[in-house]
Amino acid sequence: MKLVMQVKLLPTPKQAAALRATLRACNEAATWVGQVAFENDMKKNFALRRLTYDEVKTRWGLGAQAAQHVIKKTCDAYAVLKANLEAGNLGRPGSKRYRKATDKPIAFRPEGAQPYDDRMLSWQTPERRVSIWTVTGRMKDVAFTASPEQLTTLARYRRGESDLVCRDGMWFLLATCEVPEAPLNIGPVDVLGIDMGIVNIATTSDGEFLAGRELNRSRVRERQLRTKLQKKNTPSAKRRLKKRRHKEARRARDINHKIAKHVVAEAERTGRGIALENLRGIRERVRLRKPQRATHSSWSFAQLGAFIAYKARRAGVPVVYVDPAYTSRTCAECGHVDKANRVTQPWFACRSCGFAAHADWNASRNIRARARELWRRGAESTAPAPPPRQRGGAGRKRSSTASDARCASPAP
Structure with missing residues (x-):
């Protein structure tokens, strides 16, 4: 590669x-x-x-x-x-x-x-x-x-x-x-499901939360500082803007690299494949309120997915992409789908069987289940080659x- x-x-x-x-x-x-x-x-x-x-x-x-x-x-x-x-x-x-x-x-x-x-x-x-x-x-x-x-x-x-x-x-x-x-490991014993989000950058089906609180706070801080310097519009403010213009992107890229490396190492150690959501076109499909637009636009899910894919390809770990529809509303225990199941951003409670858990962990288990079904049907690894x-x-x-x-x- x-x-x-x-x-x-x-x-x-x-x-x-x-x-x-x-x-x-x-x-x-x-x-x-x-x-x-x-x-x-x-x-x-x-x-x-x-x-x-x-x-x-x-x-x-x-x-x-x-x-x-x-x-x-x-x-x-x-x-x-x-x-x-x-x-x-x-x-x-x-x-x-x-x-x-x-x-x-x-x-x-x-x-x-x-x-x-x-x-x-x-x-x-x-x-x-x-x-x-x-x-x-x-x-x-x-x-x-x-x-x-x-x-x-x-x-x-x-x-x-x-x-x-x-x-x-x-x-x-x-x-x-x-x-x-x-x-390539053509016969993994299982699949590690990964739910990618904004609050928690990645949540695995093993129950591991790779939180993005530090990154989100730094994004807000950098955004506020940029607004302040742009309003000031002095030569020194412009110099500082130029100096800091890539800082946020570098921090996000570094964190995504670390998360991808950890996920691939865990899958390789346990002999499992990796399941990711196919989030292509999500920015065009989702309509948001104005305060949420900057946060959603800075969500670097594509970069994290690309890092996981090429690191997995290098390590011989298969990657399967699944349909993300209703993974956050489906109960991982009984399969009941209901919008009301997602009580809050972090909390999931099934209206049918009463199963309660963290919403992101529940979604990652659904992603794992869909990937296992695809793999059972003979789906091949879809980890793309680097462009x-x-x-x-x-x-x-x-x-x-x-x-x-x-x-x-x-x-x-």
């Missing part, structure tokens, strides 16, 4: 200036290529290369490999834009949002990510150094930092391209690694390079 390893570069000021100049030249060239592709309605790689390759090399001083990657990145951006249009992610044809995405060429951020192949980038992993191409020449001694586990993974499994990324003044290389998968990295595309889950296509990205 493919994993993306993030490695932090430690360039000197002179090296950082060369890297920044390289990103600016590549993305300026990509924006021009995007305009040519838009004007000539030519979005195929080889056809567009015949029109733009020589100009990209001579006008921006790019090498042969860099010029080809610039053109390929632009073609990938248009390909993802077309896929989003066909899927309806940018509204109906003729709508304002649809026209905004199609009436102008794709443009790239000045310091958007740039792909590198092995001809442009070489790794000296034991020395923690890389040799990288720039517009000012080859830099052969750029330091990077990594944990021992990362160094081992890079040395054994790194394959294909890497992306050069500048994020908040820091430099990273996103390296693709082909990590072998463990043999391939895209060059300049759009979507809710984008690679760093993909997020650089500004006009192709739908609103989150």
